[in-house]
Amino acid sequence: MSTSESIPKARLLTPAELTPCIRLFRETRHWSQEQLAAISGLNVRTIQRIEQGTSASFDTRRALAGAFGFEDIDALNKPFTIPTGEDIKAAQEKFDREHVTLTASPLTTGRQLAKLAEACTMDMSEPAFEMSREAEETFAALIDYFRDYRDCASEYSESQKFEIYDDMQSLIDALKALGVSLRYAERRVQVKFGTDADNKPYRTEVAYVVAFPLGQEPEQFATPKSAGISM
Template identity: 70%
Template sequence: MNATEQAPQARLLTPAELGLCVRLFREVRQWSQEQLAEISGLNVRTIQRVEQSQAASLDTRRALARAFDFEDVDVLNKPFTIPTEAELKAQKEKFDREHVTLTALPLTTGKQLAKLVELHMMDLSEPGFELSREADETFAELVDYFRDYRDCADAYTETTKFEVYDELQARIDALKTLGVSLRYAERKMQVKWGTDSDAKPMPVSVLYVVAFPLGKEPEQFATPKSGGIRL
């Protein structure tokens, strides 16, 4: 058999193959079924049915394609080249080389967040799912506030810090009311300052503050090993 004959042929996915691909795409991204449901706009039961090899509608396949960032939203409704086991393994190894998996810990109080901010000179804070406009603005206000606090935390006395705790708590509570839960992670990194290629990287501790759907918080999340960090 020659190389051309051995190459996988493009064809429509069976329900079983679609279920397998969806599960693999999801697991490569370190997403739970709940996270995929939130990102795709589908309900969890639909995700479960697809992964259990049950038939999926045209709209369901389109929603999944959008969630996995396919440029063609109809890609799962067209002839599809099934990845070989070796290709899937290579994709997983590439993802692992480019990403680090962090433990997601509960972030529930303003005082807890303030203390974490004091310990880290950098942060990467972002929603882990599509927020409503109101929730997006509330999250942005929270991030702006604790970044401003980090810049001048030394100027606060232990007594005046309670005002900061209360302000942060109010925003955390507002997010919870809007169905948003916060998780945090900490990571040690090497950062090179300036444009000098000979500059020696400096060790820094980075704080991640990530918003997830309330009640659907993951135990871990994956993030690029190199990415935008906010001072």
């Protein structure tokens, strides 16, 4: 076989060929079908059908390309080179080097969120899917409240904290009514400010508060090992 014949040729993927590719892209990121659905904005049944070989529409392929971080959101609607075994292994190793997988725990009470604020000094809080404007505003209000409380939690007496719990609970309940479920994780990281070699890193706790569609919450989520955080 010649060298040119052994190189995979780019072509539009058939539904049967798209199936293993989507499963591969999802599994190398340690995502469940539910998490891919949340990130892409698609229904979990759509993800399941695609991974069973059902054809995907133009817009669905676009949504999947966006979820997987392709620079060209039409990449899956164009001639595509099917990855080789070596490509798969390299992609998995690269993802594992650059990401850490965290357990996604349910966040259902204001007390939980307040205790998380007291335990962590930084956070990465964001929705994992496209929400309605009302849900976006409610989530933003909750995170603003969370950060404000985190910065001055020590100034509250134990009895005053019950009002904080109630305020946070009302926002969590409002999100649930809008079809939004919250998951959280904690991670110990090393932080270094500036580029001076003499600046020593220090260890701190980072909180992750992530919004998912109600009923499509993952058990885990992956996040970059190095990323911007909010103080």
